[in-house]
Each structure stands twice: as C-alpha cells, then as structure tokens.
Amino acid sequence: MNTAPSHVAVASIRGTGTGATRVLGAISLALLVWLVVSALFLTPADVVQGDSVRIMYVHVPAAWVAYLAFITTAVASGCSLVRRHRTLGFDRVAGASAEVGVLFMGMALVTGSLWGRLTWGTFWQWDPRLTTTLFLFITYVGYLAVRQVDVDPQQRARRSAVIALLAVLEIPLVHFSVVLWRSLHQEASVLNADGDVRLDDLMLFTLFSGVVAFTLVFAWLVIHRQRLTALADTERVIGLDSAIAVRRAEVAR
C-alpha cells in the first residue's frame, strides 16, 4: 500500500525565506562586516583599558539584544494570553525570541567574562551585575525548558506566557544593579543618568553600528525561527491527519 503523503508534490518552496528576509539578511551581514573592520582596525584603543575595549563592541550589543529579546518575548506572551483562542502565532514569536535572547545573553556573559579577566584580573566575581545577569540567563533557560514539556500547545502557550511576564521583571533589576549596589561593573557609558556620553565619536558610532547590526540579526533569526516552529507544528498536524486517514481506511475495509 502506498502511504506516501499526497502533499509532498506541492511543497515546491524550500526554506522559510522571502524577498524581505533576504534583504534583511544581506543588510545585517554588510553591517556585521563593517562592525568587524571598524571595531578591530579603525577605532582607537581606550586610554585606560587599551585594546581590550574592542570586546565592548560585541559585549554591549549582545547584552542589548538579549534585553530586547526578553522584552519581545514578554510583549508577544501578553498578546498570546489576550488572543489565546485564535492563534499560536504570538506564542511562537515569544519562544523564538527567547531562544535568540538566551544565545545573546550567553554571549554577553562569556565576552564579559573574557573582558573581566583583562580589566579586573578575574573571569568571574559574584558582583551584583554579573550575578543578576546569570540569574536572568538561568530563568530564560528554564523558560525554554518549560516550552519543551509535551502538553497541549494552548496550555503550553498559557504557562510559558505567565513565566515570560514574570521573568521580564528581572531586566530593570539587572540594568540598575550597578546603581543600586556597589558593583565592580562600570556604570553605563552611553545611557547613563546624567546624559553625558563618555566615548570617542568613532567608538560611539561603531558601538551604535554594532547595536543596529545585532538588532537586525535578531529580527532575522526570530522571523525564521518562528516560521520554523510553525512548519514543525503543521507537519505534526499533517502526520496526525494522515495517521487518522489510514486508520479510517483500514476500519472501512
């Protein structure tokens, strides 16, 4: 008996890309190339930190994207709670954004650790900023673990949305930890309370380029990963439909 699914012939479009995502990908890639050239070869070394400041151009954008990702997860989770009976689209965006956020938060921790070894003489200190950042990272790893629990998709969306809305409250704590407590970590050089930017013009422009480049990469990844989840969900439904059809045919025979 031929059990091959009949839909295979009409799956002619490969991948999850569109014209818009290809343009987005190309712009992101071009900006990343500029970032590498500018950060590693054009910008001056820091007066105090020397060349180790070049780690800042990946560390700060990575931390920024992680915050953005977790806030996106919270907003999408809120929307999925409000519109939960209509679509899982918001839940997929929430999950995809958290995945990308965890990756960037991990990168912020690792690059921060390497930078810390050069400037503080140690890879790790149980300092308020580092500790709260690690706690934020672990919280979202837990969030992703909850999303892997095999339950009804609507129930999974509801549970994870509640966790995401609680977890996002940690972000202000992480951001202001350097002000609230005595911290080894420096205060913000750009977004500080007195509005005084303490960076050379080219350094600031390169840092800004990094933030834009990483934000575009984040958008590209989230778009593709939420489409990937949609494909996986659809494939599961098709598989179930096929199995039911085969069973019905056997019963009818």
Place this chain on the structure above:
Amino acid sequence: MKDLGFIVASWALTLGSVGLLALVTIRRARELSSRVPDERKPWV
C-alpha cells in the same frame, strides 16, 4: 595588538555561535518545508 587572544576569542565565539544558529535554522527550515505543502506556509 595587546590581549589579542581574548579579543579574537570574544569575537569568534559571538559571531560563530550566531552564524551556527543561523545555519542550523536554514537547514532545518529547508528540511521541514519540503514536507509541508506551500498553501500551509503563511509567509508564501
């Protein structure tokens, strides 16, 4: 350049892991999309 190893490691880890995630995503998307009909891909 001083501290070269740490700087290169930071950049390589960051760009490498992001690139790897992008690559895995593209490959998995190609694999899955061949098993799902086009009319069930909302972005098409």
